[in-house]
Amino acid sequence: MAKAKNKKKKLAEHISNKKKLQKTKSLNPFEIHINKQKMKVLGQKLKHDRGLPGVSRAKAINKRKGTLLQEFKLMNKSNKFLDKRIGEKNSGFTEDDRAMARYAAVRIKAHKKASIFNLANDEVLTHKGQTLNEIEKFDDPKSDDDDDSLNEGNTGKLESDFVGDAHFGGGVLTNTGSEGFKSHKDLINQLIAESKKRKAEKQKNKEQTLELTEKLDEEWKDLIPLVNRSVKTAEDRVQEVSEVDDYDKVMRELRFEARGQPTDRLKSEDEIAKEEKEKLEKLERERLSRMKGVFNDSIKTVPHRSADDLDDDFAYDSEPEVTLAYNEKGESNIVSDKSRQVDVEEVQDFNNVEEDNDESEDCDTASEDDLSDLKHESSSDDEGNDTNVVEVEGDEMEEEGNDEELNGISKNDIKTDLLQRKKVMEKARQELPYTFELPESYSDLQEVLKNRSPEYHSVILERMIKCNHPSLAESNKEKLGLLFVYLLQYIDDLNFDDDINSCFKTFACLLPHIFDLAQMNQANAQKSILEVVKEKQKDYRKNKRRYPGPSVLLFFKLISCVFPTSDFRHPVVTPSIVFIDQMLFKCKLNTRKDIAYGFFLVNLILEYTSLSKRYLPSAINFLAGLLHMAIPKNTVQRIRVLPPFKSTSNSLALYRKESTLKMSLKLEPTDLIETEITDDFKVRVLYNALKIISEFNYNFKEFASNREIFALIVKYLELIPIDHYNDNMQEEMKNLLSSLKATTEKKLFYLMAEVKRPKALRLYEPNIQKVYDFKKHKVLSKEKAERAKLLHKIKMEKKGALREIRRDNSFLGRVKIKERIQSDKQRQEKVKRIFAEANVQQSELNAMDRKNKRK
């Protein structure tokens, strides 16, 4: 072990020593040039304090010899040969060695990595330079292979006897002397000429046949129509001559008629219904998002994100799949429909918010079932899925709304009412003319609608809109917008003091058409209704203690039909709610019509918020005030109540037992104009107030502080003497009290701020400080600085390149001059030699001359 280490160490030392030696060897002190420094700075490292000019020059020259010189040598030469034969340059190889090496190289090449596992075809077999695969394709149909086999005479090959003669000498018998002896060379020539001739002939034949077939084909094509025609001509002529048939005429006409473009097929009723449904669902979704307003944007909890989330919004289904499992008792964890229904009933019993009627038509429908189930779930696990609950509630309240509507109006009533209405409408339809012009001015509209019953109004408007539908003419849209404004004015001008019932009926008949008109020109509708609200509010401001006329109520009702009242903020609905709020807080309540008016407003608030379940203090305050009014008060005792109610007022209190049992407990439109407060009215107001309170209670059941909201109402409710009222009312009051108490008794969860997500530490830019280098740098913008830097670099590079070029030139100059000198030298030597030879010749000549002379 130690030995090995030692060995290694030695090796390393040896190498380093060698390197050192090399270095020291090259470091000739005479070659070192030292740049003198004016000022010495301690610790400063200088790049250029010493240099080796000789060495570096030699290096540069060597480099040029490798590159520039080579190029120079090859200058003006278009190509060159490179001998890449293996072993050619190696003089140590013998001829055999070279052949061996070459063969080995070929074999190695064949066994390259790609073909190492290819066992089947090491070499590709070829025939006539073509691979066998290619030949087997039989591409050419005019291949002459079969011709070859059929008749040899036609092939380009030599005849057998000729071959026999030529190759085998033919024998003695055939060799007649008449032809004389031909030299072998002649024979061969003849043979070649013969075979060439035959080949040419064969080629010629082949081309000729091809040409002929083609020609034949073409001629045949020309003939075809003639052949067909010739059969039918006679009949055709007869038909043409015999006069043109009606049928044909029609047929031809039909043929040249513009054909209908292919379109999508007509949709079946199911599909239309489905589309309609989808559209409505989309609208509903939008409405819900608007209802939530800005609220949920900030509250929205960030869904769980795994560490591997790629920000591509891909997520597994958030709902965990529940695997079916059984507990000890043998019940499955997936609740079957039956057990669900049981749950629903439990929940309903527990809540007991709904009216008695609710119980009668227990939730049979599947959707209801699901919802209640979810409701149950949400109450059990509370915080788990907030967003989910909200959505579910949205759906739930629709259902609820529908249900209650159905409950409230008994179905039979509706039916008979509708039937009657239909009859009247039918009658109106028959009596009225079918077309109506759009009114040019408001007085025109009044003229048309004057002295007509509400049903007639409806029909007239329907026809008016139909005849002037915006799709019929461009200008109709604006005109219908005007009609909309006129209708608003018409509602405003309804004479409520005469017959308020018919006014309301007229309004009800107009309402669907107003809705249609609003849909046709939405911007106009919104603008004009907003103007109306503004105007009414302006009128109201003059006397804030008095309710404005009943027409305002109609407008509010219209708004609730035309606009989505559940929106968080709506340009028309929100101002009208502010208006209602003002009236409920400010207006005095002295007479029957005031009370009825206020009650209508509260009812409107209930309607506006029935989907969004929002809270308005003034509405609850008003209801509490109504209850307060129903408490009989003696002079000593004072029960506090909030303005605008007076603590002494007891105008709704019953002092004797209510006698008559009324059929309808609903409020009447006439209550809005009469002033005297009757016992009947007292009971009806109270009854409806109780109903509305219970509905509000249902709406607010999720609120944390609904106990405080309803505290006053509960207090007053307990003070109302129950025995003055009939059984129905007593029942109602008891129910309400118990349900109020039930909803207010619930757990309150302390407010908690949302847990803040830990914030990632901020990543700072590395703090790089510049070293002061005695140079003044201009303060430039980033781009300019970059540019300046680049320019500087270019300049330096340019200088460097110029220097290199200069050195190249000098190098080349040196090479040229060397060559020149060398060639001069050679020439001189040649001249010298020639002179020397000439001298020798001369001397020889001279010597001969002298010899001759001597002779």
Added chain:
Amino acid sequence: MSNSEKPTKISKILRTKAQEFLSSHKYADNLVDIIKHFESGADLSACLLSLELIFTNLLKERHMFIQIIPLKPMEATPELQYKEWLRNIYTECFNKILNCCESAPAKIQVQAISTAMNLISFEAKYPLENKLNFKGYLPLGKLKAALMKILSIKHNTSHLTQKYEEYFVYDDVIFFTWKILPLLTAKSNPTELYIINYLQLMEKLPVKKNTQSKIVCCVDEESTKTNFHFDQIKVKRYLNKVWNCMMLWQHTPVTHKQLLIVLLEQVLPHLDKPLLMTDFLMDSLDVGGPISLLALQGMFTMIQVHNLEYPKIFAKLYSMFEPEIFHTKFKARLFYLSDLFLSSTHLPGSLVAAFAKRLARLALIAPSEDIIIICMFIGNLILRHSGLKCLLNHPTGASASADPYIMDESDPLKSNAINSSLWEIQTLQNHVLPSVATAARFINSPLPSVEWDFTKILDNTSDDIFDKEIKKNSKLIVLAFDRPNGLALNRGEKISLHWNI
């Protein structure tokens, strides 16, 4: 036509008559005619104007001036007699003019008082007699008579006070009014109307002299300084005298309130012994409503300026937050004051929590504009007192069966509010109005570092909210998509459930 022209004609006639009278002694009868016309009660304003014209000119020309030289008996010259006659008529007329202030229509009353004041000012400038010792002289008797009309026992004289207020630009008018006031102050219980009139005057009457000293009784500018000296100490003495009398009167709620306003705005800084007011203020605190609110403000200045110690002040303030305050005119003042009171950061957390909680409760029944203020107020309280954060963020997050806060407890320290949570604000996030709902959302996010400034919106009304919502004219046009069937909506229909329509 005759009706419309008649008064102008008569006024023209009266005017020419007056001018004729002034032109020469010959037309002395004209004066008698005018006075007779005046007494008849017709065309009062024209008569008043012409009388004013006559007498101001007479005073200017010194026609009624009688030189009194001491120790020299008067000589009964016809001129002197004429002067005497004029003076008699003048005093008579003055009284008659003032009598107009009682019965005539309001417009005439105002004119009468202005005529009277004009005459007084002219008399001050051109006195009827030469008084040697006192040059800056205002006819005190006449001024007193005028003031008596203003402090009427039978009528509400707010319009007269208003007219009279115009003369308070003159220092001497102020000074002499103060001088006369103690004489006119009733010692025993006066009528309510008198008190109201008195307080109205007191409310307007400045205690200090104006910055530009202008006086009525100067003919030229130079004499201003020499003639008259506004004695602040004397005025203070008069004021104290008057105030002591006023405190003895029996006050109805209306006058009580007015008295407090006058006390706070005018009198309190000038009283000799303001601490004597403490009892009065404390009694007022117990009355309730706006009176106690005003008393509270008084108490605040007493505590702040005069070092009064009154430990139960917060309990009083606390008891003032009743549901009824939203229907008073003073709610803005109450919010402002309570913000002042609770601005100290050294108050115990439980006390401030009680306030916050009570405000939150009130917000449940308050009008929309007030809910916004309350939300900001509560936010500010929590900002000032970090201990209150537990109202928004419970340390452990438990649940309670009912709100531990006791609303009926009168002592804020015992109300147990600090153990509660602001559920009311959470509920109010579901308010119908978007502006309110957003205001209540402050509890969802971390509180800002700077307090909300709600002084600007203290006087907002629901009309302002209405206008704001109208102006917020969003471009988005959204209509409902369910076609109503007759009057009934397809869903959420509530009206026809309760109305037989």
